[in-house]
Amino acid sequence: MDASTSVETHHEPHEHDAAHEHHELGWWRKYIFSTDHKVIGIQYGITGLLFLLIGFSLMMLMRWQLAYPGQALPVIGKWLPHIFGPGSMPDGKMTPDFYNSLGAMHGTIMIFLGVVPLAFAAFGNFVVPLQIGAPDMTFPKVNMASYWALFVGASIMVTSFFVPGGAAKSGWTSYVPLAAISDTGQGYNPIFNGQTLWLIGFIFLITSSLLGAINFITTIIQLRAKGLTWMRLPFFVWSQFVTAFLLVLAFPPLEAAIIMQLMDRVAHTSFFMPSGLIVNGTPLSISGGGSPLLWQHLFWFLGHPEVYVLILPAFGIVAEILANNSRKPLWGYKSLVFSVLVIGFLSFIVWAHHMWMTGMGSAVSAFFQTTTLLISIPSVIILSAFFISLWGGSIRFNVPMLFTIAFLPMFGIGGLTGIPLAFNSADLYLHDTYYIIAHFHYIVAPGTIFGLFAGIYYWFPKATGRKMNDFWGKVHFWPTLICMNVIFLPMFLQGMVGMHRRWYDGGQGWNVANEHTIWGLTGFQWNHPISWAAWIMGLAQIPFIINFFWSIKHGEKVNDNPWEATTLEWTAPSPPPHGNFLTPPVAYRGPYEYSLPGRERDYTMQNEPVEPAERSRRKPAAEPVLVSH
Amino acid sequence: MEIPYTISTRPDTGLWNAKVGIWLFLASEVMLFGGLFSAYIFLRIDAAPGMWPHGLLNVPVGTMNTAILILSSVTVVLAWASLKMRRYRAYWWYMLATILCGVIFLTVKLAYEWPQKFEHFGAYIKPEALGKYEKYLGNERRTEKGLEPRIEITGHLHSQNAKEYEVALDPVNAEPDNPAMDRPHFFPLPVTDKIATIEKEDVERATMFLPTHSAYFASYFTITGLHGMHVLGGVLVFIYMWLPVSKRLYQRNPEHLANRVEVSGLFWHFVDLIWIFVFPLFYLL
Numbered sequence: 001m002d003a004s005t006s007v008e009t010h011h012e013p014h015e016h017d018a019a020h021e022h023h024e025l026g027w028w029r030k031y032i033f034s035t036d037h038k039v040i041g042i043q044y045g046i047t048g049l050l051f052l053l054i055g056f057s058l059m060m061l062m063r064w065q066l067a068y069p070g071q072a073l074p075v076i077g078k079w080l081p082h083i084f085g086p087g088s089m090p091d092g093k094m095t096p097d098f099y100n101s102l103g104a105m106h107g108t109i110m111i112f113l114g115v116v117p118l119a120f121a122a123f124g125n126f127v128v129p130l131q132i133g134a135p136d137m138t139f140p141k142v143n144m145a146s147y148w149a150l151f152v153g154a155s156i157m158v159t160s161f162f163v164p165g166g167a168a169k170s171g172w173t174s175y176v177p178l179a180a181i182s183d184t185g186q187g188y189n190p191i192f193n194g195q196t197l198w199l200i201g202f203i204f205l206i207t208s209s210l211l212g213a214i215n216f217i218t219t220i221i222q223l224r225a226k227g228l229t230w231m232r233l234p235f236f237v238w239s240q241f242v243t244a245f246l247l248v249l250a251f252p253p254l255e256a257a258i259i260m261q262l263m264d265r266v267a268h269t270s271f272f273m274p275s276g277l278i279v280n281g282t283p284l285s286i287s288g289g290g291s292p293l294l295w296q297h298l299f300w301f302l303g304h305p306e307v308y309v310l311i312l313p314a315f316g317i318v319a320e321i322l323a324n325n326s327r328k329p330l331w332g333y334k335s336l337v338f339s340v341l342v343i344g345f346l347s348f349i350v351w352a353h354h355m356w357m358t359g360m361g362s363a364v365s366a367f368f369q370t371t372t373l374l375i376s377i378p379s380v381i382i383l384s385a386f387f388i389s390l391w392g393g394s395i396r397f398n399v400p401m402l403f404t405i406a407f408l409p410m411f412g413i414g415g416l417t418g419i420p421l422a423f424n425s426a427d428l429y430l431h432d433t434y435y436i437i438a439h440f441h442y443i444v445a446p447g448t449i450f451g452l453f454a455g456i457y458y459w460f461p462k463a464t465g466r467k468m469n470d471f472w473g474k475v476h477f478w479p480t481l482i483c484m485n486v487i488f489l490p491m492f493l494q495g496m497v498g499m500h501r502r503w504y505d506g507g508q509g510w511n512v513a514n515e516h517t518i519w520g521l522t523g524f525q526w527n528h529p530i531s532w533a534a535w536i537m538g539l540a541q542i543p544f545i546i547n548f549f550w551s552i553k554h555g556e557k558v559n560d561n562p563w564e565a566t567t568l569e570w571t572a573p574s575p576p577p578h579g580n581f582l583t584p585p586v587a588y589r590g591p592y593e594y595s596l597p598g599r600e601r602d603y604t605m606q607n608e609p610v611e612p613a614e615r616s617r618r619k620p621a622a623e624p625v626l627v628s629h
Numbered sequence: 630m631e632i633p634y635t636i637s638t639r640p641d642t643g644l645w646n647a648k649v650g651i652w653l654f655l656a657s658e659v660m661l662f663g664g665l666f667s668a669y670i671f672l673r674i675d676a677a678p679g680m681w682p683h684g685l686l687n688v689p690v691g692t693m694n695t696a697i698l699i700l701s702s703v704t705v706v707l708a709w710a711s712l713k714m715r716r717y718r719a720y721w722w723y724m725l726a727t728i729l730c731g732v733i734f735l736t737v738k739l740a741y742e743w744p745q746k747f748e749h750f751g752a753y754i755k756p757e758a759l760g761k762y763e764k765y766l767g768n769e770r771r772t773e774k775g776l777e778p779r780i781e782i783t784g785h786l787h788s789q790n791a792k793e794y795e796v797a798l799d800p801v802n803a804e805p806d807n808p809a810m811d812r813p814h815f816f817p818l819p820v821t822d823k824i825a826t827i828e829k830e831d832v833e834r835a836t837m838f839l840p841t842h843s844a845y846f847a848s849y850f851t852i853t854g855l856h857g858m859h860v861l862g863g864v865l866v867f868i869y870m871w872l873p874v875s876k877r878l879y880q881r882n883p884e885h886l887a888n889r890v891e892v893s894g895l896f897w898h899f900v901d902l903i904w905i906f907v908f909p910l911f912y913l914l
Binding site: 215251256259263285290 | 633653
């Protein structure tokens with residue numbers, strides 16, 4: 001016994017050390033400070049989903065004030081001042097400042113902390129390396145830095161709710177000089193105030209996006225598997241590739257603008273402050289000579305490509321699921337690729353259509369009207385190709401496909417209602433009304449977010465080896481679809497009546513919102529069904545949240561390729577191990593080889609070699625054979 | 630599976646990973662400084678007459694700094710070439726030279742140029758009081774000659790009380806009618822011993838040459854500050870590559886170190902290039 005114990009004590013620590021060094025990373029390195037693209041993707045995904053929920057909750061609070069202005073919010077109303085401070089909702093009644101904070105932060109959180117981390121960073125990180133047959137991203141440490149930069153930025157944004165005066169309240173666009181003078185003066189800390197923290201947080205978010213985007217492009221250029229040529233890439237990879245370019249080139253000018261606004265607020269410069277500015281009756285003691293219009297130009301130079309950053313990943317997800325569930329090759333793959341490239345290019349030269357009200361003159365606005373209309377062409381090509389892909393397919397109506405099919409008309413409505421806004425004469429009337437809100441929400445809410453839900457249901461088995469529950473997925477889908485439309489369709493009407501998007505009282509005190517009735521309700525009264533639909537939609541997300549977490553442990557176990565898909569990620573084990581593939585994959589064919597004639601199965605994966613018989617069928621003879629009669 | 634092409638090139642692209650990454654990063658940097666330079670253009674075009682100052686910066690010092698940065702771009706290429714030829718000692722010396730150039734640049738900027746500005750004083754005169762200070766401004770002659778009006782009196786703040794500033798004048802305000810003062814000088818002229826008294830109620834705004842002074846100094850300090858942070862970042866990376874840590878990498882895989890130097894050298898050239906734009910925009914034009 002003595003001998004055996006002494007042997008054990010000699011050997012154990014040694015083995016333990018070796019195992020630590022070569023095989024097992026500690027828990028912290030494996031799940032928190034991980035450099036594995038799949039873990040980082042999941043981190044991004046959970047962060048993004050969490051912020052989508054937070055951003056939506058802010059909106060549900062606003063909907064109370066819009067439907068029942070000035071009334072105390074029941075039940076939770078008396079708790080909110082304890083969380084957000086006494087200036088937020090005294091006696092459950094929302095103050096104007098708090099309403100403005102909610103509005104500004106709803107936009108900021110949804111776009112920069114919800115959709116971008118989820119659509120671009122999460123799906124991009126998790127799916128792209130798998131789809132191109134790569135072992136990881138090119139720069140795993142940069143990838144980790146990118147997530148943690150987002151984490152810091154997000155923490156700063158969240159913290160800003162709890163500083164004296166509350167979070168930023170100048171809209172998600174932070175137009176100057178309003179933004180530059182808000183949250184200053186008595187009762188505000190010079191640094192720890194809403195607007196300044198918004199700016200500082202943003203610098204971290206931009207850093208995160210830049211690091212991520214550079215990593216994506218490099219990965220797609222350098223780490224494609226053998227045989228995976230550009231025209232064999234899944235459309236999702238193309239859409240992420242273009243998105244990454246938009247982020248690399250469009251975010252830095254906003255960073256420049258943010259640095260300048262930060263200088264205006266902290267160092268009291270006048271980049272955006274015009275001469276002779278008078279605030280509350282006192283002239284500001286600043287040098288002046290700045291230009292408020294400069295901010296708008298720099299902001300929208302990011303702002304417009306950003307719209308495509310939000311929608312292109314959703315296009316990519318939709319394309320994958322559409323081909324997979326119609327069991328047909330994607331229609332017009334090449335036109336889709338070129339369309340997405342053209343969108344990427346054109347999105348850089350349309351930004352001033354957000355600024356028709358600034359009076360830029362007819363020559364400049366003619367240019368931007370033209371480019372804005374031009375960009376609708378590739379968008380329509382993409383949407384049409386998606387619709388045609390359904391034609392003649394044997395469609396499977398599973399949950400990812402339901403969200404995908406719903407995406408098509410929803411995005412269509414959002415896109416088509418944007419065309420009147422491209423003309424500055426029509427936009428002068430519709431600018432800053434609920435029409436605008438309805439238009440872009442149709443694109444990013446039932447559009448992008450449906451695409452994201454579809455993607456989550458679709459790739460969940462790859463991440464966990466289990467499927468999410470189908471029944472509860474449908475319970476999630478149908479109410480969400482109906483509520484989305486009850487929320488946003490009436491907003492077109494409200495906007496056309498003339499209701500302004502930033503009214504704090506929901507239109508109660510304005511004639512235009514109370515004089516005319518549309519289908520029996522005045523513009524103001526329409527707020528009631530809209531708000532109730534928003535709250536019901538909130539409840540409809542509960543099945544999703546439960547389904548998501550429950551399925552991680554208890555979902556139905558599935559094989560590596562449950563959807564019988566063709567792309568490379570489905571050749572890896574589920575969940576893929578560190579390094580992804582057991583052997584380096586090789587691609588022999590295009591991404592959507594469904595229902596190939598003369599095959600046993602209706603799908604042929606990218607890594608299946610082309611058989612000689614097939615080869616003769618695919619390539620027509622070099623010289624056409626002439627048949628004479 | 631290891632990540633491929635970290636050191637060797639991918640056959641169809643002819644590049645290794647970090648080289649693609651750094652060029653993309655530089656593209657984003659072009660857009661960052663592009664945003665700031667377009668702000669400069671916007672503000673300068675918008676500036677009211679007399680509100681965009683000229684000749685306030687020290688041109689010889691700026692020229693020297695430009696030369697130092699260009700020199701450092703040469704030495705970093707020589708450092709890289711030495712590594713490619715596997716001459717570590719030569720690499721070590723060239724890298725040291727590069728680091729020193731960066732440090733000298735930053736020292737001149739932060740310890741000499743910026744502080745000198747912080748000590749300089751300027752008072753913008755209210756439009757209705759301009760006539761009262763005609764002897765310091767010389768606007769009659771300038772209007773005749775079709776030059777921009779002078780609306781600011783600059784110099785060293787000698788003393789001030791509740792009612793007045795006493796300013797040791799810059800030559801431009803000491804002899805405003807001297808034709809030699811119509812154009813900025815290459816060698817900056819020292820502050821004269823001529824003292825002017827300016828009443829505070831005639832003054833629109835009076836500050837040191839800080840970012841708050843004007844749109845010009847706001848963009849000068851912001852852009853040179855951001856550029857300085859880039860120089861600092863480059864210097865820190867170079868120091869890391871010059872330390873013994875990197876010698877060990879060199880012994881293990883010299884090509885890996887050469888690639889690192891190439892990538893950071895590309896960044897360094899970019900920082901140099903930005904300065905090539907900053908220098909004429911602020912010092913000369």
